[in-house]
Amino acid sequence: MCTVVVMPMTGTEPRWLTEGEQSAWRAYLAGSRLLAHHLEREMQRHGLSMSDYEILVRLSETPEHRLRMSELSRATLLEKSRLSHQITRMERDGFVVRESCPGDRRGQFAVLTSFGLETINRVAPFHVAEVRERLFGLLDPAQVTALRGIFDTVESGLRASPACVEAESAR
Amino acid sequence: MCTVVVMPMTGTEPRWLTEGEQSAWRAYLAGSRLLAHHLEREMQRHGLSMSDYEILVRLSETPEHRLRMSELSRATLLEKSRLSHQITRMERDGFVVRESCPGDRRGQFAVLTSFGLETINRVAPFHVAEVRERLFGLLDPAQVTALRGIFDTVESGLRASPACVEAESAR
DNA sequence: TAAGATTGAACGGTCAATCTTC
DNA sequence: GAAGATTGACCGTTCAATCTTA
Numbered sequence: 001m002c003t004v005v006v007m008p009m010t011g012t013e014p015r016w017l018t019e020g021e022q023s024a025w026r027a028y029l030a031g032s033r034l035l036a037h038h039l040e041r042e043m044q045r046h047g048l049s050m051s052d053y054e055i056l057v058r059l060s061e062t063p064e065h066r067l068r069m070s071e072l073s074r075a076t077l078l079e080k081s082r083l084s085h086q087i088t089r090m091e092r093d094g095f096v097v098r099e100s101c102p103g104d105r106r107g108q109f110a111v112l113t114s115f116g117l118e119t120i121n122r123v124a125p126f127h128v129a130e131v132r133e134r135l136f137g138l139l140d141p142a143q144v145t146a147l148r149g150i151f152d153t154v155e156s157g158l159r160a161s162p163a164c165v166e167a168e169s170a171r
Numbered sequence: 172m173c174t175v176v177v178m179p180m181t182g183t184e185p186r187w188l189t190e191g192e193q194s195a196w197r198a199y200l201a202g203s204r205l206l207a208h209h210l211e212r213e214m215q216r217h218g219l220s221m222s223d224y225e226i227l228v229r230l231s232e233t234p235e236h237r238l239r240m241s242e243l244s245r246a247t248l249l250e251k252s253r254l255s256h257q258i259t260r261m262e263r264d265g266f267v268v269r270e271s272c273p274g275d276r277r278g279q280f281a282v283l284t285s286f287g288l289e290t291i292n293r294v295a296p297f298h299v300a301e302v303r304e305r306l307f308g309l310l311d312p313a314q315v316t317a318l319r320g321i322f323d324t325v326e327s328g329l330r331a332s333p334a335c336v337e338a339e340s341a342r
Numbered sequence: 343t344a345a346g347a348t349t350g351a352a353c354g355g356t357c358a359a360t361c362t363t364c
Numbered sequence: 365g366a367a368g369a370t371t372g373a374c375c376g377t378t379c380a381a382t383c384t385t386a
Contacts, residue, residue, distance in 0.1 A: 276363055
């Protein structure tokens with residue numbers, strides 16, 4: 001919940017949210033927060049954070065099981081310094097290794113280890129089951145379609161904005 | 172993005188997400204993450220974090236501009252130890268003060284200061300404008316309704332689950 | 343000079359332990 | 365013993381500075 005009061009709309013540029021928008025906003029904030037916390041806690045039962053998991057997924061989806069740090073940063077929306085710390089921890093835990101990049105000596109690859117691959121293959125079904133149990137299993141097809149439409153729109157809007165281009169530079 | 176691959180459904184208990192679910196899930200993860208980061212950054216331009224903001228809102232909505240720590244914890248879904256640290260910082264910054272509770276000597280109130288009230292009144296319109304620009308201004312009425320329905324459902328589902336009752340104890 | 347990437351310090355969140363009062 | 369709340373240590377994220385190669 002992050003807005004103050006409901007007020008009547010005054011024209012083409014309303015300063016407040018309508019009642020419907022306000023209740024939608026509060027539902028979104030509460031629901032998405034609870035869902036994120038829940039998935040994080042469930043993931044911890046397998047010894048992973050959601051960041052760990054997402055990186056394992058991204059790497060496992062590439063043919064060579066490897067991705068440049070900068071590409072991984074863009075794919076996951078993680079700031080590059082955060083990703084660097086993250087990969088350091090995952091290297092310590094045996095999920096990935098770093099390899100230098102032949103064509104560009106500034107570049108580094110994050111490469112999935114066989115242990116990392118085993119881990120993602122083992123854990124993924126549990127995670128999918130959670131997403132199904134807590135989200136898609138509760139929604140009808142129209143809601144699934146709406147969910148996609150809403151957040152595709154939000155994403156496009158933000159990617160087109162100057163503020164986002166600015167934030168790109170950190171990735 | 173947090174699921175592995177798309178596979179055909181096998182019966183009543185599908186182990187994977189359908190293509191439609193998968194694309195909805197990825198859109199949600201990307202869009203909600205970008206939106207949260209954007210709102211956080213915009214809020215920082217006013218010298219507040221989103222947590223600061225939410226607490227100021229909650230306190231400003233009560234008649235006496237005060238709330239017990241435990242109530243505030245439940246309202247914001249913040250773990251009680253996190254809330255305690257948070258209020259310590261906000262007290263340092265002059266937004267709130269702590270007051271002991273007459274009827275229950277274990278209890279503490281977080282109380283909005285006049286500076287805190289001025290701050291929320293000043294900042295709220297900017298925040299509402301951002302939520303409008305980045306979310307509701309891009310959606311049609313049916314999408315707003317769907318957003319509420321989806322996350323009300325998610326919230327109800329999680330609140331009813333044993334895992335959530337367990338997490339309650341930290342609040 | 344810009345791009346790719348890393349580093350360390352500071353900050354915020356989490357966890358377990360603690361303290362007081364009911 | 366349980367409820368309300370706090371504390372300090374640890375861990376992850378952010379920010380600014382840095383380093384290397386293009």
